[in-house]
Amino acid sequence: MMVTFVSECEKKALGRTRRVLDAFANRIGSRTWQTVITEEGLQAVKKLLRKSATKNTAEACHWIRSRSRSELVWVVGNRSKFNQEGIVPVNSTQKTIWQSDMSADWHALPLIKSLTALAALFHDWGKASEYFQDKLASNKKTGDPLRHEWISTLFLNAYVNEESDQSWLTRLAEGKIEIEDLKKLVCDKHNQSKEKNKPLHKLPTAASVLAWLIVSHHRLPVNDINVRSSSKPHQFKDLFKVIDQKWGYENIYNEDEYKSNLSRCFDYPKGLPSQSDKWRQYAQRNAKKLRELLPLLEQAIADGSWRVIMHHARLALMLGDHYYSSQEKDKNWKSNLDLYANTDKSHQLKQQLDEHLVRVAKQAVRNVHLLPAFEGQHQELQRAFDIKPLKQKSPIAYRWQDIAVTKISDWREQHKAKLNSHHFGFFAVNMASTGQGKTFANAKIMRALSIDAESLRYILALGLRTLTLQTGDEYRKRIKLEDDELAVLIGSRAVLELHELNQSQKEDVGIETGSESEESLLDNEIDFSSSIPDDQLATVLTTLKSRQFLYAPVLVCTIDHLMAATETKRGGRYILPVLRLMSSDLVIDEIDDFDGKDLIAIGRLIHLAGMLGRKVMISSATIPPDLAEGFFNAYQEGWSLFARHRNRSQIIGCAWIDEKTTHVESIDSQSCDQAIGRYRQQHQGFVAKRIKMLLTQAVKRKADIVPVVETDGQTQTDAFFYAIKTAIVEKHRQHCFIDEQTGKSISIGLVRMANINPCVLLTRFLLNVEWPESMDIRCMAYHSQQTLIMRNEQEKHLDQILKRHPGNEALCHHPVIRQHLDSTKAKHLIFVLVATPVEEVGRDHDFDWAIVEPSSYRSIIQLAGRILRHRSLENALEHCNIGLLQYNLKGFLGQEKVVFRHPGYESDGNKLKTHDLTKLVNTAELAKRVDAQARISKSEQLQPESDLVDLEHSVIQQLLTHYTEFGPASLQGWLQSCWWLTAIPQQLVKFREGYPQVTLFLVDHEGEWKFAEKDKFGKPVVCEQIKHIHQQNELSATERQRLWLHRDYQELLEATGKPSAKEAALVYGEINIPDNEKAEFVYSEQFGITKSIKETIC
Incomplete structure (x- = not known):
């Protein structure tokens, strides 16, 4: 060219x-x-x-x-x-703009600056205590009896002394600070009865905001008491009535020691920061400014936009504290105070306290000034341009992608008079079917929604860590994004190295040290290779990883890395995700892969995206109506706050997209109830059309019920497994194909088990049980409890043989499959993958048939997507290719009353009357077709006690669209009350809540492979006895013969290119197991880690 x-x-x-x-x-x-x-x-x-x-x-x-x-x-x-065609102008004019248009619509920016500055000037006053100063000087690692931020709040409360904002700010502006009176007042107020000792309670509005900023600059207030109240604290003052030092601000390790040291927290022999001239000057200046801006604050309180103001002020304060704490002492600072704020890495006293307060205040104000730049309005942050594949028309089969872009572009054109090109509300739902190119379509749609409708800057959030690199590869190959336009955020360097190896083969929180603010904002590895501009933003973020995370035009990551934006209870880990969200639209792919209370946490993230003025798309073929409505409600609540804060239009563009149609509608968020009603009506209409479309598609999947009955002479478990074996034989006979080279019948099937232990037990059962004389089997277990390199080898093999776009010929020529075909004398060879739910989500695999142990209706639909995923049928499907077990194992054993959980939607508060699947699903409809109809629509009258899909709709409704529940554990409580000022919502509803995990490594110890845990220096310490792990690697001759894929741990380590297998094991031998002192585990090289089987196997 x-x-x-x-x-x-x-x-x-x-x-x-x-x-x-x-x-x-x-x-x-x-x-x-x-x-x-x-x-x-x-x-x-x-x-x-x-x-x-x-x-x-x-x-x-x-x-x-x-x-x-x-x-x-x-x-x-x-x-x-240049213009859009690359033509250079022949002439230009210029004019002076006195106020940067970048911040022209940030009407509350002066208010945020003043609040942030004053909060910063008071935020570490508690460090002036004799206890804290002695701790710094002697390098003690103990927590203060009362944390310094609580004492700092007491000082502010004492200085305000129940006066009005106008009054105390006037005193501060005039420099009137009586040191001795202030010390005495702090002690007196602390010594009040505990009922009265609520320093945030009687403060006026501005002082209340400052107090919250100070007390939360390391951690949000949280209480261990039961606060599952459905009450709704409308304003922050309602909440401040109950917050005291027990909300996370006292450290009582030893009662006697606590009492003896408490008085030292109220002794200030070296004075207070207000005795510094520089502190006084800066405080006076900002007190005057805030006093002038009090009407603006009252207006924000009245219209609700105060939530945005407080969010931005805390962000700027914590970022300023984090930044300046990481800097060296200012050698030019002159002070008459002998007070210090922190120590350096060698534990020597570093920054003086007044220096730290003033410098943090100035940096925090600079951060506020940079907020418009963090939004990326003026190319401060990179966008990806000139993406040729996104400009081109899609192939005819995927022309719906271009139709979606056209409809959205038309909507923008119609409303351009009302919309700001940089910020307009938009919430999209992409429900295109599996295999229709949703990922590519999402990129096209986000380009159409960008500032100029030609660039990309967004986040693609995924549910699984293992999919991030895989999706990054797809973006590079199909969308042609370069390494300097795309960043992939992964869980570990080991995962990245194994992924690249595969590609080449194809082709302590409670202790104060004074330096808490120096913690890293991001630990995970980022695959991104662009240079970072040396501009004003780069100076704020002190590490390369932080700047990569912020600057990359397109960021692909697991949603966990974004959840910190709303889920961080203490520390600054929320700062980077928030800064990224300020400039990036958000796409959450396979949104319905999440269930339970995780949905509430994701709703909090979507609300934040709306509050920051971003656009949001959720994507999945099987989105339930209450999930779409609940997340729209979260978004519109957030957008409404942003619109009031920045004087934007309350109109939200809503798009419903699938492979047949795109519908775009404008919904006004000014009235919450009307907006929800309008959205519900539009969504129902879209789903009705989608169901009609689904009914016209060729039937590729049908399901029948596999009966499970007890038999004399067999244990219940054996009876359950024999039922699966019988179903395997039947499905193979009905759906096998012929290997042209040998004439043998072959099929590849999937048996889905809900939990790891039964998965491994069934695998061993199938390997050892007798099969009909004409049949042979090859089987393996696939689950998450396996060393990283062993699981990687297994997934690599499955990806190779189960990509069946060309048909079955390539599969039969694979060396492993060919070896099995050639070595067996049987006429029928059945390949069976026994897998846990890890196979359901994100794996691009194509099986001939499946047997399913049911957990939920959602899991049935998800797993059905793995059957005939890549292939079309030449003739109508005659036999059912999915077998649904009549019971799951827990239900068949009958030892538990709630069995469709972990995974599943059943719980103590949402129980089913029966666990017999024939009575819980519409068997007649499933025998005709298996698709998402029942998942994406719901009955007007739900029967959650007797219908499996109704149970799921009911649970999602309770979680996301229960609009009269305002407790801290509810989504509505987060959206419409003040619980967000505390960490109680995150404490009650944790994202990815589960058993704590411990990371182990299978390492070479004196010539044997042993499990070890790394110490703080990264050295392996063998812990098999402590963790109760027993190794059982022996396989019988029959098991070795029938095992589908044999993997050798040492050989795989030696093939990594590391200097030795011993060194490779410290990277690729990683495995995560439950951190449970009472649990016992069994490890097998071929089957991974399982819990020891005693009374139950579930």
């Missing part, structure tokens, strides 16, 4: 681009180059230019398509130097 490069660079950038382009192209003018180059070479040029790009860079590349036509390929740097 022949290309022309045109440079509009300025200053030093011109020289840098000349050096790059001179190496690839001929200079045909002072600022123009031309050459013939390959597509790969052109990408290399672009990468080099982007690597050295600054604000003065402006480089355009034109592809000469013919004698009369050229096409703009890309622009690197300042795009304003």
Whole structure:
């Protein structure tokens, strides 16, 4: 291809681009180059230019398509130097804008600055105590009897002394601070009865806001008492009536020691920060400003936008504290105070207390000033442009993607007079069927929703860690995003290295040290290779990982990495996700993979995205109506706050998308109830059309019930497993195909088990049981409790053989499959994967049939998507290719009253009358077709006690659309009350709540493989006896013969390229197990870790 490069660079950038382009192209003018180059070479040029790009860079590349036509390929740097076709203007005009238009609509920015500055000036006053100063000097690692932020709040409360905001701010503005009176008042107020000692209670409005900012700058208030009240604290003052030091601000390790040291927290022999001239000057200045802005604060209280103001102020304060705490002491700081705020890495006293307070205040104000830049309104943050695959029309089979983009673009055009191009409310639901290209469509749609409708800047959140790199690969291959446009956030370096290896083969929180604010904001590995601009934002974030997380145009990550934005109870781990969300729209893929209380936590995240002015899309083929409505409600509540805060339109664009139609509707969020009603009506109409469409599709999946009955002479478990064996034989006979080379009948089936122990037990049963003479079996277990490298090898193999787009020929030629076919004398060979729910989500696998141990209706639908996933039927489906077990194992054993849980939706408060699946599902409909109809629509009258799908709809309704429940554990309580000012919602409803996990490594210990835990220095310490792990690696001859895939741990480690298997084991031998002192475990190289079987196997 022949290309022309045109440079509009300025200053030093011109020289840098000349050096790059001179190496690839001929200079045909002072600022123009031309050459013939390959597509790969052109990408290399672009990468080099982007690597050295600054604000003065402006480089355009034109592809000469013919004698009369050229096409703009890309622009690197300042795009304003060119128009959309890459043409340079012949003339320009300029004018002085006194107020940056970037912050022109941030009407409350001065108020946020003043609140943040004053909060910062008081935030560490408690460190002036004799106890804290002695702790710093002597390097003690104990917690203060009362945390310093609580004492700082007591000082503010004492200074206000029940006066009005106007009065105490006037005193502060005049510099009137009586040190001795203040000390005495703090002690007196603390010594009041516990009922009266609520320092946040009687404060006026501005002081209340400041007190909350101070007391929460390390941790949100939380109480262990039962606060599951459905009451609704409308204003923060209602909540502040009950908060005292027991809400996380006292450390009572030893009662006697606590009492003896408590008085030292109220002794200040070296004075207070207000004795510093610099502190007084800065406090006076900001007190005057806040006093002038009090009417603006009262207005925010009245219209509800105070929530946004407090959120931004806390963010700026904590980021400023984090930033300055990581800096060295200011050697030029002159102070008459002998008080210190923290220590350095060698435990030497570092920053003086007044220095720390003033510098944090100034940095926090700078952070507030940068908030518009964090929104990325003026290319402060990178976007991906010129993505050619997204510009092109989709193939005819996927033309619905272009229709969706057109409908959304038309809606934007119709409402452009009301909408701000950077911020407008939009909530989309993509329910296109599996295999219809949702991932690619989502990228096209997010491009259409971007500022200029031509760029990309968004987050794609996934449910599983193992899918992040896989999705990143798809984005690189199909969307052609480069490594400097796409960042992939993963769980560990080991996962990344194993993934890259596969690709190449194809082709302490409670202790105060004064330096809590220095903690890392992000620990996980990021796969991103762009240079980071040296601008004002880069100076705020002190680590490369933090800047990569913020700057990457497209971020692919597990949703866990975003949940910190709303789920962090203490520390600054929420800062980066929030900053990222400020500038990025959000796509949550496979949204209905989450269940239970995780949905409430995700609702909190969606509300935050709306409150930050972002657009949100949820994506899945099987979204229940209450899930869509509940998340829309969370979004519109958030957007309504943003709209009031920034004077934006309350209109929200709502899109419903599938492979047949796209419908876009405007919904006004001003009236919450009307908005919800309108959304519900539109969603019901869309789902009705979708169900009609589903009924016209060819039937690829049918299900029947597999009877499970007790038999004399057999244990219940054996009877259950024999029922599965019988069903396997039947499904194989009905759905096998012929291997052309041997003439043998072959099928690949999936048996889904709900839990790990039964999964492994069934696998061993199938390996050892007798089969008909004409049949042979190859079987393996697939679950999460396996060492990283062993599971990776298994998933790599499954990905190779179960991609069946071309048909069965490639599968039969795979070396492992071919070896099994050639080695057996049987006419029928059955391959059986016994898997837990890890197979249900995100695995692009295609099986011939499945047997399902039921947990929920959702799991049945999800697993059905793995049957004939890649192939079409030449003839109508004659026999059912999914067998649903009449009972799950827990239900068949009859030892528990609630059996459809862990996983599932049944609970003590939502019980089924029976666990017989023939009485819980519509067997006649399932025998005709298995699709998402019952999942995406619900009956007007639910029967949750006698219908499995109604149970799920009822539970989701209780979680997300119970609009009269306002307790801290409810979503509505988060949206419409003040519980968010505390950590009680996160304490009651934790995301991914489960048993604590411990990470172990299978390491070489004196010539034997033993499980070890790493100490604080990263050295392995063998712990098999402590963790009660017993190794049982022996297999019988029959098991070895019938095992589908044999893996050798040591051989796999040696193939990683590490210097030794011993070293590789410390990286790739990782495994996570429940951290349960009473549990005993059994490890097998081929079957992974399971709990020892005693009374029960579930």
